[in-house]
Amino acid sequence: QLIHRWSPRESNPIVTTNCAGLSETLIESELFGHKKGAFTGATEDRAGLFRTASGGSLFLDEIGEMPLQMQPKLLRALETNQVTPVGSDRPVDVNTRLIAATNRNLIDEVKEGIFREDLFYRLNVVELIVPPLSERREDMLPLAKHFASRFANRQVRLSPQASQAILAHSWTGNVRELRNAMQRACL
Numbered sequence: 001q002l003i004h005r006w007s008p009r010e011s012n013p014i015v016t017t018n019c020a021g022l023s024e025t026l027i028e029s030e031l032f033g034h035k036k037g038a039f040t041g042a043t044e045d046r047a048g049l050f051r052t053a054s055g056g057s058l059f060l061d062e063i064g065e066m067p068l069q070m071q072p073k074l075l076r077a078l079e080t081n082q083v084t085p086v087g088s089d090r091p092v093d094v095n096t097r098l099i100a101a102t103n104r105n106l107i108d109e110v111k112e113g114i115f116r117e118d119l120f121y122r123l124n125v126v127e128l129i130v131p132p133l134s135e136r137r138e139d140m141l142p143l144a145k146h147f148a149s150r151f152a153n154r155q156v157r158l159s160p161q162a163s164q165a166i167l168a169h170s171w172t173g174n175v176r177e178l179r180n181a182m183q184r185a186c187l
Contacts, residue, residue, distance in 0.1 A: 003099055004057040012056030015049050020065040027070050029086045032077065038087025050083045054094045063123065064104035064115060071116045078122050098123070133171040133178060140166050143175060147182035156186075 004014040022030050029038070033048025049058055060066075066074065077083050078098060082091035100123050109115035133140065141158065144166050148156040158166070162185075171177050 001059075004059075004097075007057075007097075009056050009097060013053050014057045014059065015053035016059040016061065017049055018061045020062040024067050024070075027067065028073060031070075031074070032083040033085035033092075035085055035087035038085070042087065045085075048083060048085060050077060050094045050096050051092060053096045055096075057097045057099055059099045059101070061101050062103070063100035064102035064106055064109060068114065068116070071119045075116065075119045075122055078119075133174045137167060140171070140178065143178055144182055147179045148186055151183045151186035 001014065004010060017030070019027070029042070029046065029048065031049050033046045033051055034042050036042055036045050077094070080091070081095060082093055084091045106115050106120050106124075110117045110120050133143075141163055144162075145156060145158060148158070166178075173180075
């Protein structure tokens with residue numbers, strides 16, 4: 001969201017989806033849209049996420065979960081700045097910046113043949129590596145205070161015992177685990 005907000009595209013939409021949550025049979029329709037009657041249940045034309053985000057940004061979370069057979073279609077859309085809705089033979093121009101994230105090691109997946117090498121290099125223009133929370137101890141307490149204050153609807157101070165417990169925990173679930181722990185504590 002910050003990448004989008006701090007860019008010339010900020011006045012245009014940012015559309016977010018989680019690739020792991022997209023059905024393998026409907027992912028193409030979700031991303032590129034479809035024409036009415038293209039498949040059972042397609043009762044009207046649908047623009048798709050690329051067209052909805054055109055002029056802005058499309059954030060594909062968990063890109064490593066994208067099915068292998070969908071990857072060449074995504075690569076083509078990125079290379080040509082065009083998408084072809086399911087059930088159509090006419091490509092549609094899009095101007096969509098793609099932002100992608102994954103917790104997988106895509107280089108290993110390329111070596112294993114699970115992720116396309118050409119798509120990896122097309123996506124990997126600027127790489128931001130966010131280390132796990134366990135490697136960012138200096139972030140633990142500020143994040144804990146932020147989440148606790150947000151969930152309590154007031155400024156929260158952590159006791160020395162709470163601070164010590166936070167710093168001693170491994171946080172294998174990273175920031176999500178810390179956020180949930182702060183929410184539980186506030187409840």
